[in-house]
Amino acid sequence: MIPREAEVVIIGGGIIGSSVAYFLSQAKRKVVLLERGDMAGEASGANGAFVWTSTRRPGIDLDLALASIEIHKRLGEELDVDTEYRRPGGLLVIENEQDLPVMERFRKEREDAGFVLTMLDSREAREFEPLLSERIAGALYNPLDGGTNPFNLVLGLQRKAEQMGARVFHHTEVQGIRLEDNRVRGVITARGIVRADLVVNACGAWAPFIGEMVGIKIPIIPSAMEFVVTEQMPPVISHIIMGAAYVTGEYAKEEMIGHQGRFGCGLCVHQTVSGNILLGATWRFVGYDKRTSYEETRAIAREVVRLFPQLGSVCAIRSFVNFFPFTSDDLPILGYVEGIDGFVMAAGHCGHGICLGPISGKLISELICEGRTSIPIDELGLWRFSQSGRAPSPGRVESL
Ligand SMILES: Cc1cc2nc3c(=O)[nH]c(=O)nc-3n(C[C@H](O)[C@H](O)[C@H](O)COP(=O)(O)OP(=O)(O)OC[C@H]3O[C@@H](n4cnc5c(N)ncnc54)[C@H](O)[C@@H]3O)c2cc1C
Numbered sequence: 001m002i003p004r005e006a007e008v009v010i011i012g013g014g015i016i017g018s019s020v021a022y023f024l025s026q027a028k029r030k031v032v033l034l035e036r037g038d039m040a041g042e043a044s045g046a047n048g049a050f051v052w053t054s055t056r057r058p059g060i061d062l063d064l065a066l067a068s069i070e071i072h073k074r075l076g077e078e079l080d081v082d083t084e085y086r087r088p089g090g091l092l093v094i095e096n097e098q099d100l101p102v103m104e105r106f107r108k109e110r111e112d113a114g115f116v117l118t119m120l121d122s123r124e125a126r127e128f129e130p131l132l133s134e135r136i137a138g139a140l141y142n143p144l145d146g147g148t149n150p151f152n153l154v155l156g157l158q159r160k161a162e163q164m165g166a167r168v169f170h171h172t173e174v175q176g177i178r179l180e181d182n183r184v185r186g187v188i189t190a191r192g193i194v195r196a197d198l199v200v201n202a203c204g205a206w207a208p209f210i211g212e213m214v215g216i217k218i219p220i221i222p223s224a225m226e227f228v229v230t231e232q233m234p235p236v237i238s239h240i241i242m243g244a245a246y247v248t249g250e251y252a253k254e255e256m257i258g259h260q261g262r263f264g265c266g267l268c269v270h271q272t273v274s275g276n277i278l279l280g281a282t283w284r285f286v287g288y289d290k291r292t293s294y295e296e297t298r299a300i301a302r303e304v305v306r307l308f309p310q311l312g313s314v315c316a317i318r319s320f321v322n323f324f325p326f327t328s329d330d331l332p333i334l335g336y337v338e339g340i341d342g343f344v345m346a347a348g349h350c351g352h353g354i355c356l357g358p359i360s361g362k363l364i365s366e367l368i369c370e371g372r373t374s375i376p377i378d379e380l381g382l383w384r385f386s387q388s389g390r391a392p393s394p395g396r397v398e399s400l
Contacts, residue, residue, distance in 0.1 A: 003167055005195040006032035008368060009187050010202055011174045011210055013037075014044035015150060015353055016346050017202030018157035019361025022079075025164035027369045032194055033158070033166060034187065036173035040154040043204050043353065046322035048227060048268050048278050049150050050240050051355045054090050054142040055247060058113030061331060063375055064359050069144060071358035079156035083148050084273040090145025091129055092117075093267065093307060094244040097137045102248050107140055117142050129239055131308050145240045147270050150354050157361075177213040177343075184214070184342030198368060200344045205288070205323035207333075207347035214340050218333065219385045220348045222323035225283045226296045227268070231315045232275035243267030243307070259285075265299045267307055277314065279304050285326075292319045324351050332356060334363060334380040344368065345382055 008024055010017045013035025021033045035041070051072055056062040069087075076083045094103050107117045117140045125139035126132050132139075158168050169191070176188035177199060186195040201210045201218075211218035243266045268280035282296040297319050305312040325348045327333065333348040346364050349356050363373045 002169060002172065002189065002191045003032055003194060004192070005186070006030050006167070007196065008032075008198040008200060009034065009194050009196040010200040011187065012202035012204060012206075012347075013039055013154075013158065013168065013170065014042055014202065014204050015040070015154050015157075015357035016044075016204065016349060016360050017200070018154045018161065019357045020200050020202055020346055020364045021161040021166050021168070021361075022157040023361045023365030024368065025161040025166040027365055028165075029365075029369065031161065031166040032196070033161070033168045034172045034174055034189060034194075035168070035170045038170055039158060040151055043322045043324055044150055044154050044357075046227075046320050047150060047324075047354055048270055048280050049147050049272065049354060050090075050242075050268070050270060051085065051087075051146045051148050052090060052240060052242070052352070053115075053144050053355070054092050054117060054140065055242070056352075058110060058115060060375070060379055062113070062115060064356055065352065066144070067375060068356050068359035069146075071362065072146070072148060075153070075156070075358060079160045081152050081156035081159070083153045083156060085146060085148040086273065087144065087146035088239050089141060089143045090240040090242065091125065092140040092142070092242055092244050092247065093125070093132065093136055094138045094140070095136055095307065099244055099248045100137055103138075103140060103244055106247050129237065129241065131236060131310050133307050133309055136307065140244070147240050147272065148354065149273065153354075153357070174210065174213075177210070179214060179340070182340055184340065198342045198344065200346050200364060202346045204347055204349070204353070205325040207325065207345070214343055216337065216340070216382075218345070218347070218382065220325045220327055220333070221285065222288055223283050223326040223350075224286050224289060224321050224323055225281050225351070226292055226300065226319055226321045227278055227280040228297055228300050228316050228319045230277040230279065230311075231317050233271070233277060233314065234275065235271060237269055237271040237277060241267065241269040243303070263296055263299070265296070265303055267303050269304065269308065276317075277311070279311075279316075288323065290321045292321050324349075324353070326350055329384075331380055332360060333382050334360060334377045335367060335382070337382050
């Protein structure tokens with residue numbers, strides 16, 4: 001039976017909600033986690049599984065990614081589960097000669113911030129990853145990049161949280177939030193009410209619907225991303241791979257929001273521990289439409305085969321679409337929402353939530369338990385999107 005009260009109710013059982021539940025349980029808080037579907041049933045179970053830093057921007061963006069990697073390293077042991085976190089290093093593959101100066105500037109900017117990426121020429125890059133095409137111009141190498149198994153990770157976090165006392169309920173949708181004088185008092189579900197003075201919104205691309213329950217607009221929109229999965233293969237790809245076009249081409253995400261017919265496409269390749277190769281990716285802004293499209297699957301195949309010709313003969317066994325929670329500055333929304341006491345945001349992790357999940361959970365737990373965080377997160381508040389530069393008040397609707 002669903003409990004009548006909790007210290008903290010977490011809404012959403014993806015990587016972010018599970019990580020918050022884990023760290024709060026470790027801090028001995030009485031936590032209830034409510035998930036309307038299955039464990040890791042949305043973006044946290046349908047992604048590229050990169051734990052990736054190479055394209056993060058110096059500042060809070062990179063600080064969060066680096067801190068999260070430190071937690072990924074030890075989580076398997078803490079959770080008693082093989083999260084399949086491996087760190088073979090990442091390659092940012094540069095296809096065209098004319099992109100080399102841009103990528104060199106990109107490298108230098110990171111080096112100036114103390115974050116070292118190594119420029120490889122075409123031959124060196126192919127020594128690192130022999131299936132790469134001879135026509136590539138080079139690659140940036142980063143030893144910190146890796147991958148994980150997001151199912152094992154989310155399952156491990158939830159199980160360990162439960163062992164420490166958390167109550168986790170799947171197939172339990174939050175339908176409303178109880179407010180009294182702009183103070184959170186609990187959540188309403190079809191299985192009953194859970195009283196709580198603290199509620200964490202960890203609903204990823206669905207976080208705006210939870211925002212509506214307390215009268216605020218949360219500027220997260222679903223970005224539908226498609227990936228293709230191959231048959232299991234012996235190890236043929238050793239690194240985590242992304243195309244440099246993610247850096248050189250802006251993909252005009254803001255413009256694409258209004259153009260439902262257009263999609264962006266960039267190279268992502270990750271061979272998992274089980275041997276399947278995850279190939280990506282395309283993205284478009286089509287609301288909550290999870291259908292894959294032949295056009296996009298073909299675009300992914302073309303992109304991959306151009307840079308890895310020998311993968312042309314590998315069988316694809318399925319493709320999938322899920323939504324990453326897009327924010328216009330590519331950063332998550334973390335922290336209390338001013339004007340609604342007890343309402344905490346932990347959503348909007350864009351294409352980096354698997355990487356950032358562990359640190360996000362830790363920081364939200366620190367915020368709730370200690371009132372301060374080991375990495376300052378003030379700049380990640382919802383207030384940054386408000387036109388007045390102040391946190392939105394309940395009932396006021398901010399424009400995107
Ligand atoms: C195709 C694709 C590839 C990606 N690749 C990578 C990658 O390689 N590396 C990386 O770091 N990130 C990647 N991402 C991004 C990453 O997957 C997301 O940022 C991350 O999973 C978001 O986690 P979350 O817990 O916030 O959201 P979700 O996993 O979507 O979880 C939110 C949960 O909230 C639940 N929910 C919603 N409404 C309610 C309600 N009313 N009541 C109860 N529960 C509710 C949903 O059912 C859902 O399970 C990718 C995303 C996609 C789509």
